[in-house]
Amino acid sequence: MLCKVRHRPIWLLFYFLVIFTTFTLSGCASYSDKFQSIEKELSEHDPEDALKELEKQDHSSSDELLYHLNKTMLLRMQKDFRGSNEQIELAKQFIEEYAATSVTETTASFTVNDTMRTYTATPLEQIMLNTYAAMNYLESGELDAARVEALQTDLRIRQLLESDPENVLHIDPFARYLTGMIYEDQGEWSDAMIAYRKAYQAYLAHAQIYDVSVPEYLKFDLLRMAKRNGLKNELKKLKLEFGIVSPKKTTKNGGQGEVVIFFHKSLAPVLIEQSVTQIDPGTGILIRFSLPYYQSRPSRLSHIRVMHNEQMENSQAVEHLDLIAKKNLEDALPAITARAFARAVTKYSISRNVQRQDDLVGLLFNVMTVMTEQADTRSWLTLPAEVLMARLKLPIGEQTISIELIDIGGSVTYSTELKNVVIETGKRRYYSYHWIAPTMTRH
Amino acid sequence: MSAHKGLTHKFYLLLILSMLVASCGTQVERVDVKEEHDLSGAWNDTDSQLVSEEMINDMLTRSWLNDYSNKYRRKPTVIVGTIRNLSHEHINVNTFVSDIERAMINSGRITFVASNQERGEIRSEREDQDLHAREDTRKPMGQELGADFMLQGSINTIIDMEGKTQLRYYQVDLTLISLADNRKVYLGQKKIKKLVKNSNLRL
Numbered sequence: 001m002l003c004k005v006r007h008r009p010i011w012l013l014f015y016f017l018v019i020f021t022t023f024t025l026s027g028c029a030s031y032s033d034k035f036q037s038i039e040k041e042l043s044e045h046d047p048e049d050a051l052k053e054l055e056k057q058d059h060s061s062s063d064e065l066l067y068h069l070n071k072t073m074l075l076r077m078q079k080d081f082r083g084s085n086e087q088i089e090l091a092k093q094f095i096e097e098y099a100a101t102s103v104t105e106t107t108a109s110f111t112v113n114d115t116m117r118t119y120t121a122t123p124l125e126q127i128m129l130n131t132y133a134a135m136n137y138l139e140s141g142e143l144d145a146a147r148v149e150a151l152q153t154d155l156r157i158r159q160l161l162e163s164d165p166e167n168v169l170h171i172d173p174f175a176r177y178l179t180g181m182i183y184e185d186q187g188e189w190s191d192a193m194i195a196y197r198k199a200y201q202a203y204l205a206h207a208q209i210y211d212v213s214v215p216e217y218l219k220f221d222l223l224r225m226a227k228r229n230g231l232k233n234e235l236k237k238l239k240l241e242f243g244i245v246s247p248k249k250t251t252k253n254g255g256q257g258e259v260v261i262f263f264h265k266s267l268a269p270v271l272i273e274q275s276v277t278q279i280d281p282g283t284g285i286l287i288r289f290s291l292p293y294y295q296s297r298p299s300r301l302s303h304i305r306v307m308h309n310e311q312m313e314n315s316q317a318v319e320h321l322d323l324i325a326k327k328n329l330e331d332a333l334p335a336i337t338a339r340a341f342a343r344a345v346t347k348y349s350i351s352r353n354v355q356r357q358d359d360l361v362g363l364l365f366n367v368m369t370v371m372t373e374q375a376d377t378r379s380w381l382t383l384p385a386e387v388l389m390a391r392l393k394l395p396i397g398e399q400t401i402s403i404e405l406i407d408i409g410g411s412v413t414y415s416t417e418l419k420n421v422v423i424e425t426g427k428r429r430y431y432s433y434h435w436i437a438p439t440m441t442r443h
Numbered sequence: 444m445s446a447h448k449g450l451t452h453k454f455y456l457l458l459i460l461s462m463l464v465a466s467c468g469t470q471v472e473r474v475d476v477k478e479e480h481d482l483s484g485a486w487n488d489t490d491s492q493l494v495s496e497e498m499i500n501d502m503l504t505r506s507w508l509n510d511y512s513n514k515y516r517r518k519p520t521v522i523v524g525t526i527r528n529l530s531h532e533h534i535n536v537n538t539f540v541s542d543i544e545r546a547m548i549n550s551g552r553i554t555f556v557a558s559n560q561e562r563g564e565i566r567s568e569r570e571d572q573d574l575h576a577r578e579d580t581r582k583p584m585g586q587e588l589g590a591d592f593m594l595q596g597s598i599n600t601i602i603d604m605e606g607k608t609q610l611r612y613y614q615v616d617l618t619l620i621s622l623a624d625n626r627k628v629y630l631g632q633k634k635i636k637k638l639v640k641n642s643n644l645r646l
Contacts, residue, residue, distance in 0.1 A: 089533070096483070100607075100645040144528055151531040155602060162606070 031063065031115070032270045032377040038070070042267070042382070042436050047077035062105075062118045065094045066378060069125065072132065073382035077434045081136040088133045095120050095129075110342050113290070114376035123160045124324050125380045127172045130156055134178055135262060138430040143185055150179035150195075169209065169328055173202035174319035174387060177218055181260075184225065185428055193225040210323040215316045217391060219244065257423035259401060260391050261306055261315070264384035264434040266299035268321050271329075271377035277370060285351050285366050287344050290375040291336060294326045297385065300407045301435055306390040307402040314406075315388035322385040336376075343373065384434065394423045405435060484611060484639030486534045486598070494615050495542035498631045502619065503550050507628035511591070520554040521547060521619070522590035530600035530613065543594070543617075556590050592619050592628065607641040 034057065041050035051074040059067040068091040075084040098118045108116035121129070134149035153175050160170035180195030200222060203214040219242045226235040239245065275290040304315045347369035355362025392401065399421045405414040414435075421429055502508075511519045523544060528534045540558075548555050557565060572581050596617040603610040612634065619629035 096641075098645075100642045102645050104646055145533060148528065148531065148533050151600075155531060155604075159604065162604070 030273050030374060030377040031066070032272065032379070032381065035270075035381050039267070039381070045436065047074045047434075050074050051078070062116070063378065065091055065098075065119050065121060066380065068094065069121065069129070069380040070382045072129075073380075073434075076132065076136060076432070079139075081140045085133055085136050088129055088136070091121075091129055095126060110339060111346055112372055113343065113374045114336065114339060115374055115378065117376075119378045121380065122325070122328055123164075123167075123170050124172065124321070124328055125383070126160070127153065127156055127170075127175050128321070128380070128383060131172070131175045131178055134182060135430065135432060138182070138185075139432060143182070146182045147186055150182040153179050167331070168202070168205040169324060169331070171198070171202040171205065172319070172324070173199050173206055173212075176202050177215070177318060180221065180225075181428070184221070189225060189228050193222075193229050193231070196222045196225055206324075209327055210320065212317070212320055212323070215318050215389065217316060217318075217389060255396055255425060256393050257396060257425060258391055258393050258428045259306075259399070259418075259421055259423065260389065260428050260430045261304070261401075261403070261418070262430070262432045263304045263315050263388040263390065264386075264432060265301050265303075265388060266385040267297045267436055268379065268381060268383035268385055269294040269296045269325055270381060271295075271375070271379050273375040273377055275373070275375070280348070283352060283355065285348055285355065286370045287348055288370040288373040289340055289344055290373050291333070291340060292329070292375040292377050294329055296322055299385065300409075301413075302406045302408045302410070303388055304390055304433065305404040305406055305412075306392055307404070308392050308394055308399060311392055313390045313392055315390035317386055318389045319387035320385075321383055321387070325379070340373075340375075347373070394421070396423050396425050398422055403433070484609065484637050485532050486530070486613060488538070490613070490635055491539045491542050494633045494635065495539060496546050498615065498617055498633050499543060499546035499550065501631055502617070502629050503547075503552050505629050507619065508552060510628075518552060518554045519591045520556055520588055521592045521594060522556050523558050524593045524595040526595070526617075527597040530598050531602055532600065534598055536598070539598070554588065556588050562587075590622055592621055594619050607643055609639045609641075611637040611639060613637070 038050045038053045038057075041047070041053055051071065054067070054070055054074060068087045072084050072087040072091065075081075075087060098120050102118065105117045130149045130153040134146045134153070137143070137146035137149060157171055157175070161167070164170060176195055176199035180192045180199055183189075183195055184192035196218060199218060200214060203212060203218070206212050207214075219238075222238055223235060223242070223244065226238060271292040272295045273290050274293055275288055277286055277288045279286055303317075306313050306315070351362060351366040351369055354365045394401075401418040401421060403416050403418055404412045407413045418431060421431075423429065508519065523540055526536050526540055526543075528536050544555065547553055566584075569582055569584055573584070576582075594617060596615065599614045599616070601612040601614075603612070613636075615633045615635075617629075617631040618627055619631075620627055
């Protein structure tokens with residue numbers, strides 16, 4: 001018996017300690033479970049209290065990025081664009097710092113669980129960092145800084161495509177579309193045309209994967225830029241393609257400006273853990289298998305309607321974060337499943353070895369391996385499920401715009417006024433509204 | 444027995460390693476401002492200083508300065524206009540503008556006047572003096588020195604990359620324009636290339 005103990009490998013002891021520590025430190029609650037108190041504050045439209053709640057929580061070093069990501073959105077919801085962008089810069093630095101593959105974390109993810117890895121955001125979340133930074137700058141009127149984000153968006157998409165060239169989901173259509181709007185605001189017509197073209201191609205490519213259509217606004221933007229750049233053949237071709245004979249919305253008249261309102265609807269889907277626990281009848285060893293799946297947050301919101309005098313525009317969906325996130329997970333699931341399988345095999349074989357030496361220790365060890373088996377349910381939970389856009393051409397001067405929130409039944413559930421909107425000739429003003437469904441509790 | 448000894452040694456080794464890792468907290472070290480430190484490969488204070496000094500030195504050796512001095516028998520008056528950041532990075536343009544201003548003033552070969560943003564505060568102080576300062580110390584309005592030239596510019600980047608390696612190419616353009624007739628009297632350009640290699644693996 002003594003001889004057996006002496007020959008017990010060091011890694012077994014080490015593994016035991018790692019699992020014990022992990023179990024003690026992390027407890028059983030998954031990341032998305034811990035987030036419910038913040039969601040509750042958000043469902044009551046109180047981002048200030050939601051931020052207080054976020055600050056109260058403990059954030060492990062591996063989850064530090066999520067703290068910055070969520071703080072970014074909670075500050076933005078309070079119109080603190082500078083603070084929000086400070087968090088975005090910290091998040092970018094973090095992603096860059098932890099971009100390299102960690103040997104120890106990868107080993108831990110194959111032996112303990114996937115949450116042992118430092119969270120470095122999904123490709124979609126990384127693109128959204130630049131997109132939200134750009135929107136923050138646009139709303140603050142800092143055009144040059146927004147342009148920096150447009151260039152960084154392009155760079156990030158190039159980086160993502162380099163590692164996974166066939167994945168069209170990396171080319172986010174809204175991110176591309178927004179860069180086009182930024183270039184157009186700067187008077188860089190050629191770059192704007194290129195960005196609009198890329199956005200159009202991206203919407204078409206995404207339409208092959210999930211239910212999305214090209215926003216009507218983009219069609220008119222493309223026609224306007226084609227005309228301005230003197231691309232007669234392309235203009236003709238696009239008109240035919242879009243079925244637009246007279247591009248009435250394409251003129252950016254002198255004496256007129258434009259207001260752009262983004263509506264950030266509900267919240268992105270939440271990752272839920274789905275587990276299966278089986279017992280090996282031969283040895284009595286428990287085997288647990290945990291995988292994440294996305295659950296949409298229920299929302300009764302449909303869109304917004306913006307009005308000014310006789311003009312009325314319904315918002316158009318420009319980004320479907322909910323659907324893209326789900327498709328991304330579908331693509332990542334084979335690798336996640338392979339890791340979960342490898343873990344189950346490792347945990348089983350070690351439990352079996354320990355059990356052979358000591359039944360009681362073996363049982364305890366087995367219980368711990370089962371309890372530490374967790375799916376990685378970390379994600380940027382304060383992102384919206386969808387982004388919609390409404391635009392109005394307005395006369396120069398100070399204007400007031402009426403905004404109505406429409407539910408899925410077509411009824412107006414809330415209305416407000418956007419006052420003191422100063423419109424300048426040929427310029428755009430940007431605004432955002434975040435509306436989170438009041439019935440946000442998960443089922 | 445030897446296996447037991449080996450296990451004890453490995454345990455101590457692990458303990459020492461854990462302590463070493465735990466001791467890696469925040470460390471602060473004072474460094475000389477003249478020392479070059481490039482941590483991320485992004486535009487930094489060293490780039491700002493080097494580019495501004497080199498470009499201003501170049502500008503002051505060009506023919507426009509002698510042409511002006513010979514014609515008007517005085518130093519030209521220059522104002523810094525907008526330096527636009529058209530790069531991929533959020534560069535603090537104010538720091539770069541300060542470096543340019545310092546290099547110009549310290550050269551002693553041109554007269555330098557306050558920029559558009561700075562003038563507001565000066566004018567407000569003059570207004571205040573008009574009411575509250577003693578007459579012999581009061582600075583009258585309408586005595587400002589008008590600039591002869593305005594310096595404008597931009598910082599651009601081109602980034603080429605493959606895997607974890609990036610080639611960052613910075614291009615700074617400065618243009619000196621005569622305020623009297625819009626003539627461009629000097630076009631300066633400075634380029635910096637940086638090769639940034641990031642590790643594929645970490646502990």
